Structure formats: structure tokens, C-alpha cells
Amino acid sequence: MTAESPRYTVEELAAKVGMSPRNIRAHQTRNLLGAPVRRGRTAYYDDSHVRRLEAIKSLQRQGYNLVAIEAILGVRTPEPAGDGLHTLLQRIGREQPVLVQALARHGVLAHAEDGSVQMVRARLMRTVVELNRAGVHTVPSLQVLAEVLDRLRIVAEDLVRTTGQRLVDGSPTLRAEATATWDNLEGTADALATGMIHLLAEAFRTVLENLAASPVATVDNG
Template structure:
């Protein structure tokens, strides 16, 4: 049987994506995940559901808020395809709370980065920090070519 035609119970899909049933149902309720096919005990999930959950997990691990993930999912449903740029984040609202990373390069030199809005994974943030530190040292030592 091809992977695209395989179906999954809620237990199967939760095990594959390492999420709880409660989380999967919450994502359905929020509109992040399409409803399963069938009803009641006969409900089942497809390869498409699996891909949706893996994408949600990817964005969560990258530090995006559920609100931001909802924007991305909505944009894709409205016709945006893979390979096109991720839609820009919604305008920030007064009173909203944001979590920023402060990357210390040297005394008096910092990079302020909001992982959810930058779209960078934790690994990519570490790479940015390492590259910026290397560049800063080269500039400070006077060995940077221009």
C-alpha cells in the first residue's frame, strides 16, 4: 500500500508525530488541522493530516506562536504554495507580549532577534550568532576585506 493512501487512527497519528490526542483535537478545534474523515470511532486520518501535523510541529519548534502558525496555515489554504515566501507577520498590537532573544557578541554589541517573526529555527539562530561573532572579531582585528 502506498504511503499516500494509508490511513491512521488517532492513536497511530499521535504516536507518529509525538503529540497527545488532546493536542491533535485542540489543533482541529483551532482550525490548524483539517477534521478527520469519517465520524466517531470510524474517524481516520490520512497522509495529508500527517503532513499538516508535522508542519505545525516544525513551526512550534521554531518558536512560532499558535497565532502566527494560524496565519501561515490560513495563507496556504488561500492558495499559497510551498516555495513561495511565508506571509509576513500580522501587525503588532499595543499590549502584546513578545519574547526576544538577546545574542551577546561582545561588551556593548548585541543582536536582538524575535525567533517567531524571523522564521529562524533554534539551530539557525545559533548559526547567526556564530557567524556574527566571527565577523565581528574579523572587523575588530582589521582583517575584514571590503
């Protein structure tokens, strides 16, 4: 930051880019945004921070989630893919761009700066590879994956909202803290969100594992 460059406090930066101070600090925590320069007890941001936040907002408007944005902006290194999978991803990128875009919205795939398709969530892609070994073609698997993610996102958003409210209502401590400002609750809110995600993910995994073990869980071939 040079002496001539504009300086912004977090509140001024928030007003300039149309984003809350809490979200700006959250992007710093994820390393999506560089640290400000401190002058005494005040932190100052400059135009490079403005450009970065505008880039993040632009990607979010295109439907990318933060995991995908981390990969696109070089914060998160995409998971390495084997040569065969890498070649397959590039072919799908050329032949099925809409499908790649749909999966990129969920942070499964991402476009690197050179335009190549990169794998972000290796665990999901490994399931596609396993299905391929079982005789299921890759494109139909990815299409089903994109459709399931779209449907689950609606369910997940509702579950996170209702579960979070129930957890807060059921805890006198959290209920009392909920009257404070969000900026003073960042640590509590982040811990609560992480705990809810793990709880819901394990609950869904348990339901599916129980379904797979059930004698009625068979594929209907008509």
C-alpha cells in the same frame, strides 16, 4: 482519502507524529488540521494530516507560536496594513530579519508564502505607529517590543501555572475533575485557560493604567 491510502485513528496518528491526541484535537479546533473522515463511529486520518502536523511541529521548533502558525499556514488572515506600514514592514524585513524573527516568535509578525512580512497582531503594531507619530523611530520601538515580550513570556508562563493551580485548588468541582483524563476535560481546560488569560491581561492593563495615572510615572531623561 483513497482506499489505498493509510488510515490512522487519532491514537495511531498521535503515536506516528509524537503528539498527544488532545493536541491533535486542539489543532482541529483552531482549524490548523483538517477534519478526519468518519467510518461509522471511528474517525480516520491520512498522510495529509501527518504532513500538516509535521509542518506545525517544525514551525514550533523554529519558535513560532500558534497565532503565527495560523497566519503562515493560511488559517488566520493577517491583519491588513496601510500602504505606508506595509512598505515599512517590508523594509524592516530586509534590513532587520533577526528583529522580524523575534517578533514572529510571539505572533506579532509573520512571513507570507511570497516572503513578504505580514502583520498578525494589529493592536500591537498600532502602538508602534502611535509612538512613531510621537517622534519615536519604528525600529527602536520594535526592538523594545521584542525584548518586553521575551521578558513578559517568562513572567506569564509562571503566572499561568501558579494561577491555574490556585484556581483549581480553590474550586472543589475543578479539583474533582482534575482527577479525570485530559481528553475528557478539553472543554473545561480550554474555558479555564481562556478565563485566566483574560484575567491576567486585564490585571496587567490595570497596573499599567494606574502607573500612567500616577504622578511619579514620569520619564527619566537623566
